[in-house]
Amino acid sequence: MDFSDTGLTVAGIIPARYASTRFPGKPLVMIQGMSMIERVYRQASGCALLSTVIVATDDARIADHVTGFGGRVIMTSPHHPSGTDRIAETLRKLDENGEHYDIAVNIQGDEPTIRPEQIESVVNLFSNNETRIATLIKVIDKTEDLFNPNVVKVVTDKTGRALLFSRSPIPHIRQLPDEVWTSAFTFYRHIGIYAYRTQTLQDISQLPPAPPETAESLEQLRWLWNGYPIQTDITDFETIGIDTPEDLSKLTNIS
Template sequence: MKTLGIIPARYASTRFPGKPLADLNGKSLIQRVYERVAAAPALDDVMVATDDQRIYDHVLSFGGKVQMTSAEHQSGTDRCAEISRNFPDFEVVLNVQGDEPFLAYEQIERVANPLRRGLAQIATLAMPIADAADLFNPNVVKVVFNAQKLAMYFSRSTIPHLRGLPEADWLAQGCHYRHIGLYGYLRSTLLEIAPLPLADLERFEALEQLRWLYHGKSVYVELTDQAIIGVDTPEDLEKARTFLDT
C-alpha cells in the first residue's frame, strides 16, 4: 500500500508565531522535519500542507514538495484530508507534526504497519509514563487500549483511575500511557472523519481523536520507548539546538 506523509504547517501559532520558519542550527524547523521524514523508508512520498505563502515559498526554496490548503481548517487532519483527495493513489496517509525534527524512522514504521496489515482504520503511538509530573498533567494526553491495542479512550485526566491506591503509588503500577500525536489513516477513513460533526467528548476534552472513537472508528495504539522531542515554544527551540550540537 502506497503511503504518503503529510506535514501540516501553520505560520500563526499562539505560543510561537512563525515557528515553521524558525532557525534550527542553519536550517528552518520545517526543513529539518521535512528532510527527516522524507528519508523514512516507510513513506513513498512526503509533502508539506500549509495555508501560508511564506511557508509555501520557503519549502520550494529548499527543494521540498508543498501544497496550499484552505485557511479555514481547524486541524491538521482536515488539512491532510484536503490533500489526500487529490492523491488517490496513496492508500495510507501519515499526519506528521511539523514541530518534531527528531522523529525516529521506526516510529513512522510503527504507525504505518497496522494500517497496511488491516488491523485498524487509524493508528497512533503511545509510550509508558515514567514521570509522576506527567501522570497528573492535563497537557499530557493519556490513552487506554484493549488487548488488540485498539484505543478505548483518550483523556487529559489520569486514566485508568486506580481506586483504593494512594496517588503516590500510581506510577509504580506501570499501567499509564502517554499519547504521542503521530497519526496514520487509511485514506478512505481520513476522508470519512474530516467532515464528521463535533462530538461532545471532543469538545469537553479538546481532543479530536475522541470524535473518531465516538463515531465508531478503530484507532490502533502502537507502543514506542522513544520520546518525541517537540518544539512548542522558543524555549523548546533552544533545547533542540543544544540537542543537535551534542
C-alpha cells in the same frame, strides 16, 4: 503479513501554518542552522515506507521555504480548523491530479525530533487489513507527566486498540497515593502521529465535533465517539513538541 507485501502506497503529509497564536512563524524558526519544518521533512524522508513526503500549508512564506530546500509542498485553504482537514484537502488535490495513496501519515510539523522508526512503526500497523486509523503510545514513567493535563493519556485493550484518551490520569487507581501510581500500573501517553486509510480520513474529516472531544479538546475522541477504531503501537522514542518559543530549550543534543 509484512507491510512490504501489502502493495499499499503511503503519503507522509506535514501540515504547517504560519499563524500560530502562541508561536507565530513556528515552522520557520531556526534550530542549529536549519528550520523546524526542514528538520521534520528530512526526518520523515528517512522512512523508506513513505512513497512521498509533502508539506501542506496555507502560507506562501512556508511554501517558498520548503521548495527552496528541495521539498514538496501543496497549498491548502487557510480556513481548516485542524491538521486532519488540511491533510484531507491535500489528498483530494492529489487524487484530482491522478496521484492516489492508500494511507496518509499525519506528521506533526512542530516535532523536530520525530524519528523515521516511529513513522515506520505506525505504518506497519496497516499490515492488518482491519486497521483504519493508527497511532503511537509510550510508557509514562514520571509522576509529573501522569498528572500533567498537557500529556495526553491513553488506555488500550489487550490487542492495542485504544479505548479512551484523556488529559486526566486514566485509569484511576483507588486506595494508593498519587506518587506510587506509575509503580503500580503501566500508564501510557499518546505520541501525536497518526496514519489513516485515505477513505477513512475523508470520512472522519466530515464528522462534527463530539461531546467528549469538546470537553477534552482532543480530536481523536471524535473518531472513537463515531465508532472508528484506533490501533496503537508502543514506541520507546520520545518526541518533543514545540508549542511556544520557550519550548525550544527542551531540544538538547540536536544537530
